[in-house]
Amino acid sequence: MVTKKIDNLKFVFEPKSIAVVGASREPNKIGHVILKNFIDGGFPGKIYPVNPSAKSILGLTCYPSVRDIPGKVDSAIIAVPAKLVPAEIRECGEKGIRGVVVIAGGFAEIGNTALEQELIREANKYGMALIGPNCMGVLNPSSRVDSVFLPIYKLGRPHVGGISFISQSGAVGGCIIDLAARAGLGMAKFVSYGNASVIDETDLLSYLGKDEETKIIVLYLEGLKDGKGFMDAAMEITKDKPIIALKAGVSKKGAEAAMSHTGAMAGSADSYRAAFKQCKIIEADELEELFDFAKIFVQPKCSGDRVAVITNGGGNGVLAVDSIEKEGLKLASFSKETNDALKDVVPQYTTVRNPLDLVGDADSSRYERALNIVMRDPNVDAVVVIVLFQTVAIDSGVVNVIVRASDERKKPIVTVSTGGEYTEMHRRILDSYDVPTYPSPSRAVKALKKFVAYSSYYGEHHAIGQR
């Protein structure tokens, strides 16, 4: 049954046809927002609204029940109140639907364990892959599945990419989708799984471990249903794909809050930390770190820990060096060839050293020449490129310089740009070209540290960074 259930996840993530059960005409109803998001998102398959009291919604023929839908239906999003859910699952099962997302809360997380047990029984009867209840469900930018019931103008949707995200919490998951969209980062699959009553985090991890579109897996966890199974799955996957995880509810009071939130048994911070370490899961301490860490993994594997810093602002270079030492990385010593070559690049009055200060009047071409020299230095394993976009001399051309250098993919490049609106725009462009870009030196260097550590483990297995 377990294998079948996981196999059926393909209907959830890549359905050819979908039913929205509880579709509504009211714009502020979840059953309306979901239907609209499928239509506006350009879902290429059949979309069937289900509602016994409507003939058509948003221009689509509406069916009284899933059983009335002509032809095959792969997946159903169930957006009706909790107490009506088990009956709908039964109807879906009889109709042959094997992928189901249940949005409603009101089950075990508020003490209604009997209702949740009924839901589980019904789903298992048909070997269904059921996500939820008490969740936001699934977002898949490539198949255009989108059960995230938040309006697009409030919560952006990311483009197609390699990062998949598994979130127990719908709210945190929503924040992450929105942040990814805003940062210009691509996403393979997103799933908010709520109470995990049928499909749990381990099932999802196993599925995404085998998913070809997924290059990096990011997890937000409040607890684990099956610690041993999770660790076994993770241990296998991290040989091929990085897993980055944030464990919430690590504090005593936080664990109590998590318990009442998704009914998860939280477990101690130390036990999770030890388990993550054992499975080579990269642990994040903060929400922001999840993406800070994830986005660096599109870069080519790092062959060591010797870091070069290039900057057009001296102070920002000093901060980067502080972070490099704090994180236990090394500041690279340039080779003699590099030092000699760089003398022709920087103004005469400056000293060639690492951090390399191109000074305030550096333009794109000075960056290009410096970056090409430093990338060739065998003493350098990774390059932190700091660009202050605020200077008179710099222009958007430096983005092309960095993207081109990064595309040669000989060694990892991360960019740091601190500032307001003009700077943010350039950060987004760089991120959208798979050059991981950070708002401060410390965040860039922290991510680099995780990448260096994983690269050395991972080296025994595969090359990462293929796009």
Next chain:
Amino acid sequence: MVTKKIDNLKFVFEPKSIAVVGASREPNKIGHVILKNFIDGGFPGKIYPVNPSAKSILGLTCYPSVRDIPGKVDSAIIAVPAKLVPAEIRECGEKGIRGVVVIAGGFAEIGNTALEQELIREANKYGMALIGPNCMGVLNPSSRVDSVFLPIYKLGRPHVGGISFISQSGAVGGCIIDLAARAGLGMAKFVSYGNASVIDETDLLSYLGKDEETKIIVLYLEGLKDGKGFMDAAMEITKDKPIIALKAGVSKKGAEAAMSHTGAMAGSADSYRAAFKQCKIIEADELEELFDFAKIFVQPKCSGDRVAVITNGGGNGVLAVDSIEKEGLKLASFSKETNDALKDVVPQYTTVRNPLDLVGDADSSRYERALNIVMRDPNVDAVVVIVLFQTVAIDSGVVNVIVRASDERKKPIVTVSTGGEYTEMHRRILDSYDVPTYPSPSRAVKALKKFVAYSSYYGEHHAIGQR
């Protein structure tokens, strides 16, 4: 001489008339950008461009030398190459100008100590308050002084407010101005002081300590010229105003980089940490923390460490609680009255507890009722309000609810909103109304921790938070 020099800083920060020495017709020259920024910024006093080879620039009469300017000149921005600077200072001195900003680098920081000594001699001859060299100078939104030579479309300018910022590095300083403008935070004075050859960090600290517009002082330091003097000044100021400082060059390699950057002797991380602690300076570890910490100080003093959390997303509440425990704050226990009153506010199926989950369908009015009850609870010293702006139910009205509650100023409120464009816009509105707002629970709670610690010290002296 020292007192005179500091007194003359008023001419730098609040001049009635200003000369731009080295004003240029070329849009990409610093001497052009500075002149244009004074004109576009609406500087209310007289502006005199000085350039021997131009009759007029940007519509203003140009003078061959400062001596040719008719009438009194309070301050001069000198934007000519290093070797020409001492002669210009002499001319300024003879003209009676007592406030001077020298932009150019090329002095002690690259080994030209003789030239720097000459500059110092000339300035001291006249008891001048000279900022620089090798700096970006001064920004004062209220007097509209702006020697920051970066175009406004690349680097935003903040509105008038209570935070003053002293930065050794021009580049870091520029980033901070830009971040403040983007975040909607107000600024009293900004100064990038570079080589500190005449006016140093201690002089600036003393001046801003007495400045009525300055409520909070933020420092970016690479080194100190006079540790003892600095500590004495800081010790006195922190009785009245919070000082937040980031010390760069704390690592061994970072100290070397700082040395070559502004010629600063960096000193060990530990010695700085100890000194900061002794003077009650609030230390930041990262660039982002400077503003994270600074902006909370407009809130009313915190009477203790018991924190309430209100949220419309369960997972985000769990993360906040984790941070509260990690930072050593306490999760408040609501009083019986609060618990009873809140039962009428939250949906029946949820449990009243701290963190208070208003759940996903919370609207502005549910926030208002909850916030009013929690703010009245004597067991609560501070409130963290998490708002996920992405939900269907919430609207911009919740901003008014929070601002109104904050304006009553009975106890501090901080807001957390994680997300993309729509969320960022709302964060900016809240920040511009002096409600400190953060992109993640951990950043909010870290700032709150600093605030609680300082409130308990500060309590012996004054009330903070007056606007």
